[in-house]
Amino acid sequence: MEKKIFEQMVKDAAASGNFLQKLLPFLKEHRKEKLPVIWIETNDSGDNNISLMNSTFPYLGQIFDDLIDLLYSNTMMAAQGKDAVFILEQAAKKYSGRYTLVVEGAVPVRDNGLYNIIYKTEQGDVTALEAVRELGKTAKYVVAAGTCASFGGPSAARPNITGSMSVQAVLPREVIRVSGCPINPDWLVGTLAHLLLYGRPELDDQGRPVLFYGFTIHRHCQRRSYFDTGNLADSLGDIRCMFSQGCMGPVTFADCPYRQWVDHINWPVKASTPCIGCTNPDFPDGSTPFFTPMPQKGPNELGPQTGGKNNE
Amino acid sequence: MNKKHLIFSPVTRLSGLLSVDVFLEKGVVREAKASSTFFRGFEWIMKGRQITDAVYLTQRICGICSLAHGAVSSYLVDKIYDNEISENAQYLRNIMFAADFLQNHIRHFYIFSIPDYVRMPSHPPFHGQNKADLRLDEKQNRSIAENYFEAVKASQRCHEILALFGGKAPHQHSFLFGGVTAAPTADKINRALALLSSIKEFIHSRMLPDTEIIAHAYNDYFTIGKTPPRLLSFGLFRFGPKNERVLWESGVLVNGRIKPLQPELISEEVTSSWFKQVETGEPIPDPRKPGGYSWVKTAKYDGEFVEVGPLARMLINGKYHGSTSTMDRIIARSLETALIADLMEEWLLRLKPGPPPFNHKKTPVRNSAVSITDAMRGALLHRAILTGEQISKYDVITPTVWNFSPKDQLGKHGPVENALINTEIPRNVPAETVLGRIIRSFDPCLSCATHVVTVT
Numbered sequence: 001m002e003k004k005i006f007e008q009m010v011k012d013a014a015a016s017g018n019f020l021q022k023l024l025p026f027l028k029e030h031r032k033e034k035l036p037v038i039w040i041e042t043n044d045s046g047d048n049n050i051s052l053m054n055s056t057f058p059y060l061g062q063i064f065d066d067l068i069d070l071l072y073s074n075t076m077m078a079a080q081g082k083d084a085v086f087i088l089e090q091a092a093k094k095y096s097g098r099y100t101l102v103v104e105g106a107v108p109v110r111d112n113g114l115y116n117i118i119y120k121t122e123q124g125d126v127t128a129l130e131a132v133r134e135l136g137k138t139a140k141y142v143v144a145a146g147t148c149a150s151f152g153g154p155s156a157a158r159p160n161i162t163g164s165m166s167v168q169a170v171l172p173r174e175v176i177r178v179s180g181c182p183i184n185p186d187w188l189v190g191t192l193a194h195l196l197l198y199g200r201p202e203l204d205d206q207g208r209p210v211l212f213y214g215f216t217i218h219r220h221c222q223r224r225s226y227f228d229t230g231n232l233a234d235s236l237g238d239i240r241c242m243f244s245q246g247c248m249g250p251v252t253f254a255d256c257p258y259r260q261w262v263d264h265i266n267w268p269v270k271a272s273t274p275c276i277g278c279t280n281p282d283f284p285d286g287s288t289p290f291f292t293p294m295p296q297k298g299p300n301e302l303g304p305q306t307g308g309k310n311n312e
Numbered sequence: 313m314n315k316k317h318l319i320f321s322p323v324t325r326l327s328g329l330l331s332v333d334v335f336l337e338k339g340v341v342r343e344a345k346a347s348s349t350f351f352r353g354f355e356w357i358m359k360g361r362q363i364t365d366a367v368y369l370t371q372r373i374c375g376i377c378s379l380a381h382g383a384v385s386s387y388l389v390d391k392i393y394d395n396e397i398s399e400n401a402q403y404l405r406n407i408m409f410a411a412d413f414l415q416n417h418i419r420h421f422y423i424f425s426i427p428d429y430v431r432m433p434s435h436p437p438f439h440g441q442n443k444a445d446l447r448l449d450e451k452q453n454r455s456i457a458e459n460y461f462e463a464v465k466a467s468q469r470c471h472e473i474l475a476l477f478g479g480k481a482p483h484q485h486s487f488l489f490g491g492v493t494a495a496p497t498a499d500k501i502n503r504a505l506a507l508l509s510s511i512k513e514f515i516h517s518r519m520l521p522d523t524e525i526i527a528h529a530y531n532d533y534f535t536i537g538k539t540p541p542r543l544l545s546f547g548l549f550r551f552g553p554k555n556e557r558v559l560w561e562s563g564v565l566v567n568g569r570i571k572p573l574q575p576e577l578i579s580e581e582v583t584s585s586w587f588k589q590v591e592t593g594e595p596i597p598d599p600r601k602p603g604g605y606s607w608v609k610t611a612k613y614d615g616e617f618v619e620v621g622p623l624a625r626m627l628i629n630g631k632y633h634g635s636t637s638t639m640d641r642i643i644a645r646s647l648e649t650a651l652i653a654d655l656m657e658e659w660l661l662r663l664k665p666g667p668p669p670f671n672h673k674k675t676p677v678r679n680s681a682v683s684i685t686d687a688m689r690g691a692l693l694h695r696a697i698l699t700g701e702q703i704s705k706y707d708v709i710t711p712t713v714w715n716f717s718p719k720d721q722l723g724k725h726g727p728v729e730n731a732l733i734n735t736e737i738p739r740n741v742p743a744e745t746v747l748g749r750i751i752r753s754f755d756p757c758l759s760c761a762t763h764v765v766t767v768t
Contacts, residue, residue, distance in 0.1 A: 043352055045759045046327040047375030047482040053419065054468050054481070061461035070437040073324075078427040078441035080324045081744040087440045108351075114599035117349035119322040120331045125349075154372040157357045161597060164352075181372065182482055237493035237668035262475035263468070271479030271486040272493040272668060276368060278483075284369060289362040 007211055034066070035196045036099040038091055038135060039073040039145075042128035043116050043155040043164050044105030047182035048146040049075045055185035056263045068192055071099070074118075085119055092135060100195060101139035102188075103167045106148040106155035107132050110163030129170060136171040141195055143176045144168065145188055150177035150208070151281040158285050168207065176200070177207040181278035186259055187212045204253070206281060212259075217249035217275050220257040236291070237272045246291040248277030315342060320744050323751055325424040327376045328758025332747065333605070334732060339739070341747075344725070344732035346716050348758040351586070351597060351607040358706035363389055363676070363698055364489060366706065370694065371483045373708065374759045376419065378482040379412040379474065380687030381708075384694045387555045388683035389489035392698065393673040396553045401491030401669035403659045406549050406559075407504070408474055408487050410656040414511060415470035415481075416688040417622075417649040420755045421519060422463035425642065428749045429526050430456045445741045447529045456525070459518045466514040469507045476500055476507075490672025498665045505660050512653045523646040527639050530749075537638035537731040537750035542566050543624035544613055544714070546573065546684040546691040549655070559655075560686070563628045564613060570628055575684065575693075577614040578709070584718035585609045606718040608758075610726065611709060619727040620690025620714040621754060622648045638731070641753040676701055687711055689755050710760035728754055 041049070053060050064070060070077070071091035072084070079087055091099065105128070108115035113129030120126070136142050144167045147153035156164040168175040178187050191209050194201040201209040218224065226232070226241035233240040242249070252275055256267040268275055277287040284290075289297065314337060321331035329350045335343040354373050358366065366385040371378040383405065390397065397405075431446050431453040432438035448456070471481040477494045478484030486494040494500075527534075543565045547558030562573040586604040587595035598604070612618070619636065623644040626632035632647060634640040682695045690711030697705040717726030725733060731750050737743045 041329065043350060045372055045375040045378070045482075046757075047372070047378065050375045050419075050482050053423070053464060054471050056468060059461070059468070060464040064435065064437070069435070071439075073437050074322055074329065075325065075327070076423060076437045077324050078432050078438040080322070080442075080748050081320045081742075083440050083442060083744075084322055084324050111599050115351045115597070116329070117331070118329060120319050120347075120349070121321070122319060128350075154357070154369070155352055157369075159356055159359075161353045161356050162351060182375065235670070236488065236490075236672070237670035261480035262472045265472060266475045266477075266479050268479040268485040271477070272495075273479060273485040273488070284372075288365050288369075290365050290368055291362075 034069045035192055036091070036095040037068045037070050037102055037192070038088065038099050038139070039070060039102040039104065040118065040128070040131055040135065041074045042103060042105030042107050042118070042132065042149070043162065044146060044148045045154075046075065046104075048104045048188070049073070051182040052185050052188060054262050055189050058189065063189065067189070067196065071095070085121060092138060096138040098140050100141045100143060100192070101135050102143045102145050103132055103149045104145045106152050106164035107167060107170050108162035108164045109170065110161070115162040132167060132170060136173060141176060141200070142167065142171060142173065143178060143188075143191060145178050146183050147179045147181045147278060147280075147283050150179035151283070153181060154284055175207060176203065176209065179208060179213070179279040180254065181283060184256070184259060184261060208253070208279075212255055213253040213279065215253065215255065217252045217254055217256055217269075220255065221249055221269060222257055223269060233272075239272065242269050242272070242274040244293055245274045246276075246289065246293055246297070247274035248280070248287050248294065249275045250294065252277040252280055254279040314338070318743055320747055323748060323756070325427065326752060326756040326758070327374070328756070328760075330751070330756055330758050332732070332751065334743065334747065336737065336743065339737045341732050341735045341737070344729040345605050346718065346728050346751075347605050348607045348712075348716060350758065353597065355706050355708060358703050361703050363392060363696060363701050363703055366694070366696065366703070367488055368483070368485070370708065373710075374757060375482050376416055376757060377412065377688045377760070379409055379484055379487065380685065380692055381694070382484065382487055383409050384683050384685045384687075384692050386487060386489050387550060387685065388681050388694050388696055390555055391681040391683060392676045392678050392696070393489065394677045395490045395673055396671065397491055397555060398553075398669045398671070400496060400664055400666060402551050403663045404477060404492045404494075404496055404669060405487055406551070407656055407659050407663070408477055408484065408492070409549065410652050410659070411470050411474040412481070413652050413688055414649060414656075415467040415474075417645050418463050418467040418470065418514075418519065421523070421642070421646060422460045424755070425752050426456060426460055428745070428752060429530060432457055432460070442742055442745055445738075445745050448525065452525055456522050459522055462514060462518060466511050469511050473504045473507050476504055488670070488672070491668070491670040493668050493670045495668045496663045496665060501660055501663055501665065505657070508653065508657055508660065512657070515650050515653055519646055520650060523643060527643055530639065533639040533749065534635065534637050536735060536746070537753060539619050539636045539727045539731050540617075541568065541636055542616055542618045543627060543636070544573070544618040544620050544691055545625045545628045546686045546693070548625060548686040550685060555683075558685075560625055560629045562684075564618065565624065565628050575682070578693075579612050579615070580709070581610045581720060583610060583721045606716070608713055608716045608718060610717040610720050611713045612717070612720070617717055617724070617726045617730070618714060620686075620711050621645075624690060625686055638750050638753040645755070689757055689760075690714060712757050712760045715754045716756065716758070
């Protein structure tokens with residue numbers, strides 16, 4: 001398959017919704033092996049792994065069968081305790097230079113990262129900071145899943161007492177940022193499919209795959225005609241443009257209006273609420289107060305978000 | 313002095329990060345310490361923000377029970393603005409809440425619990441499964457492993473109902489203060505009913521029979537992992553224009569007697585938690601505190617530890633009659649799943665097609681409020697103090713805090729630690745296998761245990 005055709009399929013997902021179903025026969029035929037994945041959870045709500053389970057075509061079972069070998073996952077692996085640690089160490093060795101490291105969550109750095117311990121051993125505690133730095137060294141790709149991992153997100157929201165940072169801020173190498181609070185499962189599954197088939201996807205200046213984050217919400221919003229004619233909603237629940245209700249669509253890069261959520265059925269503006277800019281580097285501090293129109297959100301009195309900086 | 317120290321870490325297949333230290337003597341657990349090993353500090357994050365930001369922001373506390381936080385903070389904001397919730401909004405809110413309950417319970421039973429009892433396929437992420445005490449026959453193993461992947465689809469459909477009205481899931485948008493911003497139109501009601509019909513089919517033809525198979529094959533777990541019979545519920549499914557009624561009653565069950573809930577009897581302490589007590593103001597996070605071993609604080613009711621969750625709700629409401637063991641917790645959760653699916657159908661049929669049932673008042677009438685509900689894992693409380701419309705203080709007490717309370721100042725243990733202590737580990741079975749089953753029956757979610765505490 002041509003890369004161009006693949007990308008077109010992904011972009012057209014709004015029409016069919018099920019582009020990856022079409023892709024699966026191709027994957028089965030041409031693939032030599034699945035993508036080995038080590039998934040580490042750090043400072044996060046666990047919403048991204050729940051959202052992954054909302055993937056349809058491929059459903060989770062198909063993802064395990066055809067797309068990835070999920071070698072380590074705190075949420076889903078059958079093994080536990082020392083067995084799980086052993087599996088992680090073996091996987092990192094066996095697939096050194098070949099595995100994809102998925103990090104779900106921000107990385108606290110204050111007090112040497114003691115605010116987030118991935119697991120404890122007789123030799124000592126392993127913090128998220130150590131795990132991400134170690135596993136990041138020998139990964140082929142590093143993928144930040146969700147806005148906390150991508151930019152700090154809610155975990156790094158002011159006053160950020162744990163010193164939570166993005167994965168990129170603690171790892172001096174390229175990190176593919178699949179932001180969103182949570183990720184739309186298509187964004188992550190599509191990114192992993194791209195890595196398996198073609199390697200690194202084209203990234204925007206924030207390190208996000210262009211094919212999902214290439215345009216603003218505003219550009220593709222179904223309610224754009226209301227905005228263009230100044231027909232703004234009087235309140236939440238109104239059928240008109242949500243700009244007056246705090247919508248961040250004009251400055252938020254994501255394909256929600258096309259792709260939509262949970263089997264491509266709905267998205268926040270369609271539910272007559274504002275987009276709150278959850279894929280943005282300054283989410284949530286740059287979006288609050290959520291229901292105040294953008295021009296009046298004003299300079300952020302809460303101070304700048306500290307977790308989302310690019311790597312020094 | 314022949315105690316063997318075992319660090320059970322990571323306890324996988326749950327939400328968040330958990331490690332448990334146990335000390336064994338002659339194959340019996342003598343001491344247990346459950347450590348929640350990550351901290352986010354959400355209550356600090358809330359300070360200085362608009363109170364109306366609470367619904368979306370607090371949902372970010374938890375990925376698997378996000379709407380529980382959205383619901384309880386909506387009730388809280390409703391109180392502050394004295395909102396009137398229309399009947400249609402009441403039904404719609406509870407339909408959405410029920411949808412999130414169903415996905416939680418189905419995912420917990422299959423994705424988190426089933427690999428404790430059933431031989432899974434050998435490919436990742438099931439590789440390295442310990443098979444020392446798997447008791448089902450080949451046919452049962454195969455059928456339940458297949459149902460694991462059906463459960464993935466059924467729980468996706470639960471979230472599809474939630475997103476149908478709520479815009480997305482997790483972290484839905486339309487269930488807000490003042491009602492629901494989405495219109496309950498005929499097509500949406502019809503679609504939700506069709507999705508629900510397939511979910512109910514799954515619950516009755518797969519989940520309940522699978523629960524029975526496991527309860528039968530592992531019936532020793534009716535005596536393993538028992539907690540003292542002290543349980544608490546804040547009640548579930550709020551109705552009424554002021555969210556004043558609960559469909560499933562709140563209450564406290566102590567030694568077989570149910571007493572009315574008195575929220576003023578709730579107390580908290582930080583003896584074994586990683587917080588430094590200061591003279592005035594809030595305790596300060598201190599990951600190096602001597603004697604500390606968890607980010608969870610110690611929560612008590614009337615000076616005693618209490619267990620929360622589906623078992624507590626079902627016992628207090630007379631919908632389940634059993635004990636407080638590992639298997640009782642699992643069965644109560646499965647039975648509750650079926651009951652909630654029935655309720656949801658009833659509410660969908662009562663919903664009247666119409667415009668968005670949403671009406672939020674603009675002027676606050678109070679500067680503080682407390683709201684409570686049961687969430688999937690048990691009792692959940694939010695409390696706010698405002699300056700104008702800005703949050704000056706926001707507290708959250710989550711279900712996990714009740715169940716995973718670390719030791720108090722007298723050295724007494726909370727429910728989960730209590731359930732582990734005195735457990736006998738059979739020969740030839742790894743301790744983790746037995747302990748993991750007990751721990752997971754509480755449906756642990758450490759993502760929720762993320763906040764700074766107020767000790768009064």
